[in-house]
Amino acid sequence: MKHLRTLTLAIMLIATAVAAMAQCSFRNTAFKSGEFLSYNLYYNWKFVWVRVGTASMSIVQSKYNGQQAYRASLTTRGNSKMDKMFVMRDTLLCYSTTNLAPLYYRKGALEGKRYTVDQVWYSYPGGKCKITQSRLHKDGKVEKRTVTPGECVYDMMNIFLRARSFDPANWKKGYVVDFPIADGNGLNPAKLKFMGRKTVKADNGVKYRCLELSYTEKDKGEWREIARFFVTDDANHIPVRLDMFLKFGSAKAFLTNMRGTRNKITSVTK
Numbered sequence: 001m002k003h004l005r006t007l008t009l010a011i012m013l014i015a016t017a018v019a020a021m022a023q024c025s026f027r028n029t030a031f032k033s034g035e036f037l038s039y040n041l042y043y044n045w046k047f048v049w050v051r052v053g054t055a056s057m058s059i060v061q062s063k064y065n066g067q068q069a070y071r072a073s074l075t076t077r078g079n080s081k082m083d084k085m086f087v088m089r090d091t092l093l094c095y096s097t098t099n100l101a102p103l104y105y106r107k108g109a110l111e112g113k114r115y116t117v118d119q120v121w122y123s124y125p126g127g128k129c130k131i132t133q134s135r136l137h138k139d140g141k142v143e144k145r146t147v148t149p150g151e152c153v154y155d156m157m158n159i160f161l162r163a164r165s166f167d168p169a170n171w172k173k174g175y176v177v178d179f180p181i182a183d184g185n186g187l188n189p190a191k192l193k194f195m196g197r198k199t200v201k202a203d204n205g206v207k208y209r210c211l212e213l214s215y216t217e218k219d220k221g222e223w224r225e226i227a228r229f230f231v232t233d234d235a236n237h238i239p240v241r242l243d244m245f246l247k248f249g250s251a252k253a254f255l256t257n258m259r260g261t262r263n264k265i266t267s268v269t270k
Contacts, residue, residue, distance in 0.1 A: 024129055024152035025099035030164035030237050033061035033070070034260035037238065038201045039253040041076060053078040055253050059161075064095040064103050069174075071095055073159055094157035099167070105155035107183070114138060118184030120155050129153055135184030143185045153180050153187065163192060164237040170209055182216060189218040199269055200230045200241045202255040208240050209233040209267045235263035 018196035041053040055076040062071040074092040091109070096101040105120040119138040120127065131153055132146045154162065159179060166177070173196045195212040200207060210230040216223050230241040238261065242253040258265075 002059070023029070023125070023127075025101040026098060026162050026165060027072075028098070028100055028161075028165050029235060030262060031059050031161075032260065032262040033059060035059045035262070036257075036259050037255065039076070039259045040241070040256055042252045042254070045252040046092070049252065051079075052251075054256075061098070062095070067096045068098050069103055070098060070100075070161070072161055074157065092157050094155065094161070096158055096161055100158070100162050102154055102158035105157055105182070116184065118126050119183050124155070131182055131187075133182060133184055133186075145185070147187065149180060149187060151180060153182050155182050159190075164231070166237075168194065168233075191216055195228070197233060198230060202240050204256055207269050208267050210240055232265065232267040234267040235267060236265065238265075247269070 004120075027217050035058065038057055038058045039055040039057075040051055040246075041055055042049045043052045044050075053076065055074065057072070059070055059072045062170060063067055064071075065130065072094050074090075076090045091106075091108045091145045091190070093104075093106045097103060101124075102120075102122045104122065105118070107118045109118075115138040119134040120133040123132075124130065128148050128150060128153050130146065130148045132144070134142060134144045136142050159209045163177070171194045175194040177192045179190055179192075181189055193214040193216070195214050198210050199211050200210045209232070211233050213229045213231065214225055215227045215229065216225045220226075223244075225245050227245065228243040229239055231237040231239050238258055244251040244253070
């Protein structure tokens with residue numbers, strides 16, 4: 001009888017965790033395992049845009065702590081031209097459930113002389129989202145904390161995966177999606193704002209009809225635009241162009257190649 005009660009309790013706890021995770025999940029309509037995207041990076045140097053490196057993003061189906069999950073990674077690499085101005089070596093990684101509930105996030109960033117590693121672990125005990133955050137500084141100091149925000153929380157990578165499946169059919173210019181964003185030591189309000197539609201020419205020579213999205217975060221009481229995305233106006237929502245507003249200047253990324261897309265690319269235009 002005791003074993004039966006223990007088993008029942010375990011099942012109830014698992015069911016509660018699954019239900020909580022389901023609240024933070026979202027249906028995936030935009031990508032599949034095996035998608036690979038590549039980009040050229042440009043930096044604004046004395047009012048001239050200079051090609052300074054490459055970036056790539058991949059999504060594969062994997063496992064995280066024994067459960068089926070998506071593994072997404074984004075890597076940026078500056079070349080010798082960039083290194084003379086500013087060293088940039090960023091690697092972002094995330095895991096999410098196949099229903100896009102966040103599981104893990106990591107960002108390793110070498111930017112100039114600053115090197116940090118941010119990590120976020122997600123769990124869903126008792127019907128609530130719980131996160132553990134960690135930041136490793138270049139001097140070896142580690143900040144770590146665990147919080148239960150009481151709402152679903154995302155990081156830069158996991159919110160991007162989720163946003164690709166948003167349905168913009170009824171969006172009007174100025175429409176805003178609000179969400180809390182986590183990094184290695186903070187939890188701040190963030191939002192995506194729909195700026196309208198625009199035709200963008202990628203570095204593969206193809207023009208695409210795109211949705212323009214502004215990503216902003218609130219830090220120390222002020223809103224700051226972090227990036228602006230131009231994603232294909234079709235079911236894939238592939239990022240064609242990315243404008244990045246960095247602390248050391250401005251950078252852009254333009255699509256050079258895509259493969260393994262889930263849906264037909266219907267946004268190509270003349």
